[in-house]
Amino acid sequence: MNGVHDMGGMDGFGKVEPEPNEPVFHEEWESRVLAMVRAMGAAGAFNIDTSRFYRETIPPHVYLSSSYYKKWFLGLEEMLIEKGYLTREEVAAGHAMQPAKALKHGKFDLGQVERIMVRGKFARPASAPAKFNIGDRVRAKNIHPATHTRLPRYVRGHVGVVELNHGCHVFPDSAAMELGENPQWLYTVVFEGRDLWGADGDPTSKVSIDAFEPYLDPA
Amino acid sequence: MSDHHHHHDHDHSELSETELRVRALETILTEKGYVEPAALDAIIQAYETRIGPHNGARVVAKAWSDPAFKTALLEDGSKAIGTLGHVSRVGDHLVVVENTPQRHNMVVCTLCSCYPWEMLGLPPVWYKAAPYRSRAVKDPRGVLADFGVQVAKDVEIRVWDSTAETRFLVLPMRPAGTDGWSEEQLAELVTRDSMIGTGFPKVPGAPS
Numbered sequence: 001m002n003g004v005h006d007m008g009g010m011d012g013f014g015k016v017e018p019e020p021n022e023p024v025f026h027e028e029w030e031s032r033v034l035a036m037v038r039a040m041g042a043a044g045a046f047n048i049d050t051s052r053f054y055r056e057t058i059p060p061h062v063y064l065s066s067s068y069y070k071k072w073f074l075g076l077e078e079m080l081i082e083k084g085y086l087t088r089e090e091v092a093a094g095h096a097m098q099p100a101k102a103l104k105h106g107k108f109d110l111g112q113v114e115r116i117m118v119r120g121k122f123a124r125p126a127s128a129p130a131k132f133n134i135g136d137r138v139r140a141k142n143i144h145p146a147t148h149t150r151l152p153r154y155v156r157g158h159v160g161v162v163e164l165n166h167g168c169h170v171f172p173d174s175a176a177m178e179l180g181e182n183p184q185w186l187y188t189v190v191f192e193g194r195d196l197w198g199a200d201g202d203p204t205s206k207v208s209i210d211a212f213e214p215y216l217d218p219a
Numbered sequence: 220m221s222d223h224h225h226h227h228d229h230d231h232s233e234l235s236e237t238e239l240r241v242r243a244l245e246t247i248l249t250e251k252g253y254v255e256p257a258a259l260d261a262i263i264q265a266y267e268t269r270i271g272p273h274n275g276a277r278v279v280a281k282a283w284s285d286p287a288f289k290t291a292l293l294e295d296g297s298k299a300i301g302t303l304g305h306v307s308r309v310g311d312h313l314v315v316v317e318n319t320p321q322r323h324n325m326v327v328c329t330l331c332s333c334y335p336w337e338m339l340g341l342p343p344v345w346y347k348a349a350p351y352r353s354r355a356v357k358d359p360r361g362v363l364a365d366f367g368v369q370v371a372k373d374v375e376i377r378v379w380d381s382t383a384e385t386r387f388l389v390l391p392m393r394p395a396g397t398d399g400w401s402e403e404q405l406a407e408l409v410t411r412d413s414m415i416g417t418g419f420p421k422v423p424g425a426p427s
Contacts, residue, residue, distance in 0.1 A: 008329030119310025
């Protein structure tokens with residue numbers, strides 16, 4: 001979706017402000033939100049792409065004015081309601097009122113913690129040969145799906161060069177909508193700064209994205 | 220769990236709306252039997268103690284010291300790091316990109332906040348915030364200037380936008396004046412930002 005989360009190339013957000021000796025969490029509730037998202041994802045309530053899509057659907061004015069973990073919280077709460085794991089009445093009451101919905105991988109208890117300390121695997125067997133080779137020129141498609149995609153707006157329509165082939169991976173555009181993993185070839189595609197940003201672009205800069213094959217046309 | 224410490228830190232009236240909502244959600248998830256609060260505590264503890272930039276720093280120091288490991292690391296980051304028993308486990312799809320006198324690498328996630336957690340811990344706020352995410356791809360030298368970092372004008376700046384489940388770790392250049400240093404000594408020079416590409420390693424002998 002063409003949401004406000006797709007920020008690459010936007011102006012007006014000001015300077016980057018690094019915080020010296022930044023703590024891991026600024027508020028304790030942030031840590032609880034992080035842990036709940038990890039736990040409920042690991043328990044099978046949602047996949048990582050669905051959770052990203054719910055954060056992207058937060059209304060733009062709320063997205064921009066909410067802290068990072070507030071966005072995680074808002075996305076988590078809405079997603080769990082819509083997926084039937086809790087109800088709005090329960091959220092309003094602050095207590096469980098309905099029977100639980102079964103989780104694909106069961107309750108997230110202490111015995112589950114270690115397995116989420118290593119990232120999940122996203123590589124999948126290929127069902128067809130890769131269309132592109134290293135060094136091929138490709139054009140990022142001019143597509144504007146209203147649902148989840150990982151093709152940022154700032155590269156759409158632009159020509160780049162295939163630099164790496166990462167194999168076949170779960171396709172986020174499908175997985176986010178719970179339409180299956182639909183594995184696709186994944187490439188690092190590199191663009192010249194000037195091609196993306198015109199004459200004002202830094203001539204010494206190059207930008208790459210990791211692009212799934214359905215995002216690309218031969219150029 | 221016996222010590223609901225996070226439920227007793229403050230008087231109820233002092234809690235923000237967000238804190239109240241987060242607590243309510245955890246209560247519901249616990250009452251419904253979805254999560255065990257002690258398991259949430261364990262996740263948090265891991266990110267507060269075990270998983271942080273020291274993991275990535277050890278990998279970088281090893282690459283600076285061991286040419287065969289460096290070659291393997293640049294070939295397949297996940298596989299190479301998997302051979303190091305003393306570093307926390309790493310998942311698939313980690314790509315290590317090398318800074319050279321000709322090229323400076325910088326990592327961003329314009330769409331959300333993808334970051335090599337296992338190597339660097341949880342990302343800092345600036346990495347997840349709009350100014351960095353919006354500008355890193357369009358004006359990388361301007362962003363570097365915000366960090367007080369200058370890269371020579373004839374050096375290519377390569378920005379890696381983490382748009383998939385690949386994760387990127389920058390291998391910075393080894394500082395001069397470190398001949399004969401042990402991996403442990405070298406690791407002390409490796410900063411988090413030097414592995415994101417928004418900083419350089421510390422200079423030997425400079426005040427920290």
